[in-house]
Amino acid sequence: MKVLLSIVISLLLSSQCFAQTGKLSGTIMDNTKIGLPGANILIKNTSIGTQTNDTGFFEIANVADGNYILSISSVGFKTKEVPFTISQNEVDLKTIVLYAGDEILREVVIEGERENKFSRSKTAYVSKLPLRDFENTQVYSTITNYLLKSQIVTNFDDALKNATGVENLWTSTGRGGDGAGYFSLRGFSVQPKLVNGLPGLTNGTINPANIERIEVLKGPSATLFGNAVSSYGGLINVVTKKPYVGTGGELSFTTGSYGLNQITGDFNTALSKEKNLYFRLNTSYATERSFQDAGFRKSFFVAPSLSYKVNNNLSFSFYGEITQAEQTNPMFLFLNRSAPTQSKNLKELGYNNKLSFTSNDLTLQNPTQNYRVEMDYKLSDEWQSQTLISKSATSTKGYYSYLFDYGILGNDTFSRFLNKQNEYTGTSDIQQNFIGDFNLGAMRNRVVIGLDYFSAISTSNGTGYAFYGNVTPEGGANGDDPFTPKVETRDYPLSTAAVDAVLALQPVSNAKSKYNIYSAYASDVLNLTKSLSVMVGLRLDHFDNVGSVTTSEDDYNQTTLSPKFGILYQPVADKVSVFANYQNGFTNVAPALVGNPEDGPQTIKTFRPEQANQIEFGIKTNIIKNKLNATISYYDIKVKDQVITDPSSPFNKIQGGEIYSKGFEIELNANPVNGLNIRAGYSNNDSKTTKSDNTEILDKRPLDAGSKHLYNAWANYEVPGGKLKGFGIGAGVNGASERFAINYVSTGNFMLPAYTxxxxxxxxxxxxxRIGIKLNNAFNKEYYKGWSTIAPQTPRALLANITYNF
Structure with missing residues (x-):
């Protein structure tokens, strides 16, 4: 009995010891008292944490007695720390309010993850405010890192195939000034020029190893971003990977057809946990050969980033991307823009697309550097200060060549011209933003007020272009210069020694130009009611063109106002929103000489900036617990004030040119069942030049408008449980309708065929x-893209990838 009594007493005492725990609960809301789902909850200096549910509620059980600090964070909100004590009881922290902030330092997700992995509901870049897509009157597509991984994407062009309404016009040429890839968006050409919301230029292609996501903003976006980084169709913003709280990373190797080998690394660590100092490094080395008889690209990329959270009020971040790349520039067939091409389609042309018409001896080097420093300071619970500095430097050195059909020699003969490039472009940008989130009475205001200074300097020290032989699409060659009366038969070897000998006779340029842009902007998202909000924005932009630094004759300046307005109504709160917007873009126009020279000296005439105005309306849905996100929109863009020749006088210029672009887009991101993610998009665009002094293009579809119809889809299924857990399959398509490679009155049409x-x-x-294989262009479709050019696309290619996470 004594032994039995001792055992019972011991068990009771042990039970009391094991019971020295409590339970913690609370609800996380924003300052409008709306619950925040998916907020990260972490008990500091422990591994205990969770995430909030759909209503913002959280609960953590079995917390040992003691004094703790609870850290609450959510992307787009300022991290908050709340002290609490557990003493054998339940602690209800009631309601904890998070205030909007930036994305400088994100917390690691403790448990659980988003089910709809192809969509992202919030960003602080699109509106320069931490705003949910559902609350934003502007339409944008987001390409997530998970989507890129599921497709084993190794280049930027393939990544953008996932953006609704975006089509590659031509791939990166690497040439100075504008060597990045060109894409068509809502009827206008655009290049990727924005990184983390700041200018970030490149003459080559962007390395996907450091991409967290890509944001494609639709429609003119000059009000918040200016005209230096955007087009009338929109802009492309690359969001890079950032340091996070914790240690980890991954190593990845991808190999594939046409000599593809790529190794990437991602490493994150704390330099000082006590000081909240975190470092992340992304790096990549890649080599790839062309599917044609010559051509290659190799690159080394490194992206260091640093985040320092001084305290809950002050944070610093540094981001850098450094690329060393060498490539042969892709050889497009440039069609004549002023004389008929002998052939009207690819069948008549007889193009052997396995021929590159270049040599691996003739290469371009594209070193690129982008750096950004960010400082975020919390002025109060309602206001924060954000200071941003960015610098970009991109260069091109080496041999650039192109093929052009002058229509002189006949038989679809394309003449080769080449030069030796030595180009540089450098940009500097400083932004100061004040971001507020406060109530005026019952109305919530989310405000950004900013100042922006942007400067760009370009130098050119390359040679002139030299004739270097002719080719025909089927592979013929001759040395007859079309601009000399004598028939020549000399050879033009594609070697550096032979090319240098010809270029030695060409002049070398020595040019330097510069321009500055001074801007002030403001935007306010005002909630008139919980269901109805309006967005109002305005930019004052002063463009100062220095032009050539050696003369003041090309100097000019212009001042522009760029407004923006949007309205959004939620008939079903947080599930359905109906929106409409007015957005503006502009382009600065240089003065021109006007007047009949026979009547005396000509005079300088100045012009207003060219304007683009968009009207758009549509619907966004976020239903079935975020399992179905859809955006349907119709837009109407009118470009006016283009400078044209006065119909009443050939010696005068007026602002009367117009382009009209309209269409609709549908984008769908769905997670119908656990493990299955679907993304699909369709766009229809109708563009036309309605007023112009150039009769060649009047009433015709602009060449940079691309295809009228574009569509894309990708489905990815990963078995969520059972013996096959982790196995998965993905499949998808990309397609476009036929489109004009050339479309002028005097040339007629050259159509590139539709493709899927x-x-x-x-x-x-x-x-x-993770181990994966990917088959691109599974049915080996022969297809082409172009913008007054003919560019063959890659045939069937097989990729294999292995990734290790630590």
Whole structure:
């Protein structure tokens, strides 16, 4: 009995010891008292944490007695720390309010993850405010890092195939000044020029190894971003990977057809946990050969980033991307823009697309550097200060060549011209933003007020272009210079020694130009009611063109106002929103000489900036617990005030040119069942030049408008449980209708045919590693893209990837 009594007493005492725990609960809301789902909850200096549910509620059980600090964070909101004490009881922290902030330092997700992995509901870049897509009157597409991984994407062009309404016009040429890739968006050409909301230039292609997501903003966006980084169709913003609280990373190797080998690394660590100092490094080395008889690209990329959270009020961040790349520039067939091309389609042309018409001896080097420093300071619970500095430097050195059909020699003969490039472009940008989130009575205001200074300097020290032989699309060659009366038969070897000998006779340029832009802007998202909000924005932009630094004759300046307005109504709160917007873009126009020279000296005439105005309306849905996100929109863009020749006088210029672009877009991101993610998009665009002094293009579709119809889809299924857990399959298509490679009155039309390209993947995802294979262009479709050019696209290619996470 004594032994039995001792055992009972011991068990009771042990039970009391084990019971020295409590439970913690609370609800996380924004300052409008709306619950924040998916907020990260972490008990500091422990591994205990959770996430809030759909209503913002959280609960953590079995917390040992003691004094703690609870850290609450959510992307787009300022991190908050709340002290609490557990003493054998339940602690209800009631309601904790988070205030809007930036994305400088994000917390690691403790448990659980988003089910709809192809969409992102919030960003602080699109509106320069931490605003949910559902609350934004502007339409934008987001391409997530998970989507890129599921497709084993190794280049930027393939990544943008996932953006609704975006079509590649031509791939990166690497040439100075404008060597990045060109894309068509809502009827206008655009290049990727924005990184984390700041200018970030490149003469080559962007390395996807450091991409957290890509944001494609639709429609003119000059009000918040200016005209230096945007087009009338929109802009492309690359969001890079950032340091996070914790230690980890991954190593990845991808190999594939046409000599593709790429190794990437991602490493994150704390330099000082006590000081909240975190460092992240992304790096990549890649080599790839062309599917044609010559051509290659190799690159080394490194992206260091640093985040220092001084306290809950002050944070600093540094981001850098450094690229060393060498490539042969892709050889497009440039069609004549003023004389008929002998052939009207690819069948008549007889193009052997396996020929590159270049040599691996003739290469371009594209070193690029982008740096950004960010400082975020909390002025109060309602206001914060954000200071941003960015610098970009991009260069081109080496041999650039192109093929052009002058229509002189006949037989679809394309003449080769080349030069030796030595180009540089550098930009500097300083922004100061004050971001507020406060109530005026019952109305919530989310405000950004900013100042922006942007400067760009370009130098050119390359040679002139020299004739270097002719080719025909089927592979013929001759040395007859079309601009000399004598028939020549000399050879033009594609070697550096032979090319240098010809270029030695060409002049070398020595040019330097500069321009500055001074801007002030403001935007306010005003909630008139919980269901009805308006967005109002205005930019004052002063453009100062220095032009050539050696003369003041090309100097001019212009001042522009760029407004923006939007209205959004939620008939079903947080599930359905109906929106409309007015957005503006502009382009600065240089003065021109006017007047009949026979009547005396000509005079300088100045002009207003060219304007683009968009009217758009549509609907956004976020239903079935974020499992179905859809955006449907119709837009109407009118470009006016283009400078044209006065119909009443050939010696005068007026602002009367117009372009009209309209269309609709549908984008869908769905997670119908656990493990299945679907993304699909369709766009229809109708563009026309309605007023112009150039009769060649009047009433015709602009060449940079691309295809009228574009569509894309990708589905990815990963088995969520059972013996096959982790195994998955992906499949999708990209397609476009036929489009004009050339479309002028005097040239007639050269049509590039419609295409549909299918892709598929298989993978296995374990806890620490992923193995996958991807088949691009599965049915080996022969297809082409172009912008007054003919550019063959890559045939069937197989990729294999292995990734280890630590």
């Amino acid at each position: 390209v299918a892709n598929a993947s298989l993978f296995y995802q374990a806890e620490n590693y």
